[in-house]
Amino acid sequence: MTEIIKLSAVELAQKLRAGEVTSVQAVQAHLDRIAAVDGGERGVHAFLHVNAEEALAVAAEVDAIRAAGGAGAEALHPLAGVPIAIKDLIVTVGQPTTAGSKMLEGWMSPYDATVISKIRAAKLPMLGKTNLDEFAMGSSTEHSAYGPTRNPWDLDRIPGGSGGGSAAAVAAFEAPLALGTDTGGSIRQPGAVTGTVGVKPTYGGVSRYGAIAMASSLDQIGPVSRTVLDSAYLHELIGGHDPRDSTSLNEPVPSLVDAARQGLSGDLTGVRVGVIAELQGDGYEAGVQARFNESLEVLRAAGAEIVEVHCPNFKYALGAYYLIMPSEVSSNLAKFDGVRYGKRVIPADGPVTIERVMGATRAAGFGDEVKRRIILGTYALSAGYYDAYYGSAQKVRTLVQRDFDAAFEKADVLVSPTAPTVAFGLGSKTGDPLAMYLNDVATIPANLAGVPGISVPGGLSEGLPVGIQFLAPAREDARLYRVGAALESLLEKGWGGPLISQAPDLASAEKEGVA
């Protein structure tokens, strides 16, 4: 039997339907994998919480429904019984939600996020909660209050962030599927540096109800997987209108699975692919640029028309993002004050007033990066600076949108490297916040404009994965799945299999480490 954990979600779902594997076996195989590679000094540390009991119970329920046959089995969702990992920014009843922060240590949400309700209804066993930079603020998972996640390709390197836990879990075969959130690249950049697939849907395409808000005009939940088709299935499951999220688009979910299947044929005749001139060259590693150029040739050979597009205002996008995002952070995180839930710290000396309790609580509960962003946001919003900073940043947002509009007149999708570098060493950028911010230079424009983006594996540079990013107009997520699946299938022909099969064998690496 092919090793269960190596199957894609769609392959596993087929075996579950055919009765070749039970969901309990599938969940147990992944729990065993987590036990083997996640813990210990040199473990991947993708998970903050493992939800074994509930996952096995849901799996047993799916197996029983399937065994009983009839209408109940017929009505099962295509992904029923396929296990999934959840980024620990998304609230879940029955499992702790920490947001990677000491502020919420031990906090139990009294309600489920909408995406979690959908996952429960479709009966995907939840394996647990994955690690992230504190409140999703970072590009390396090193800002987690619970220690960093390690990149399964090289345990001394970062798995990207903020959703490094979800990406690493999928890359290390600890889960076939995961949920992430993407505010400036937190799904796509971890996908790029771990050789996996990550999608940021159109803003409003997936409900954010129950995703702990970082920057509400930018945040978006999306799928994480090892194949484009798997993400398409998960995206269709979690997408759609939600009256509990007033920014949710009141429109049907586009047919993404069909688009991915169409793409897998490898034919892109007539598709116009726009190469963003501003998102390559200077600042992009030679190995990243080389894999990017090769992908363009593959797309051209598949019939795509490659055109160059210019987005002159993208050079201001990073700056605008680091004004808008912290401004929203400073407001969204004001609620963590030690009054109604979460940590409360009583000042060691002096009068104990609520004001001083808040100051002590937030001093102890938040890490450095969160404090930096709150202070920066408070600054950008303060009297005298508001027009120059926050107001200007919002105008830049308009300019970035106009750049996208113009580019999409010339091209059906846009393409760039997802991240300027491959995974860097743990600790190499933690002392330089600005260097860390530059990791998101290619992913941020999509969040500012609300357009969807996908990162698919584009090969290796110095033995480490490079990601290729596609962007589409708002509401045209299906185009990403078509083009992404096409590139994936064509590149895999050259590689002789999925890129992830070239990743080192963690189980044996672990043993060597112990010996």
Add this chain to the structure above:
Amino acid sequence: MSAISREDVAHLARLAHIEMSDAELDKMTGELGVIVDAIASVSEAAGADVPATSHPIPLANVFREDVVGETLTVEQVLQNAPDSEDSRFKVPAILDEE
């Protein structure tokens, strides 16, 4: 644009209710200075005629029927409270007692 001063940071930290030690204030001042310098060009990027965008995909007038929706029980609401009494959140003194 003037660089961000240590006094600015101390004031902002008070506004944001985050206690900071002297060492933290020094470090934060240096880091924020670098970040603010790097993003200051944004203020010159757009002319006065460019409208501001607050939301990427604007939606207007999102209403729901004025009926009671899902609510949490008092027990659920208080289950994570640091302190509570008589179905209420309990906090230390609101005002300084001099």
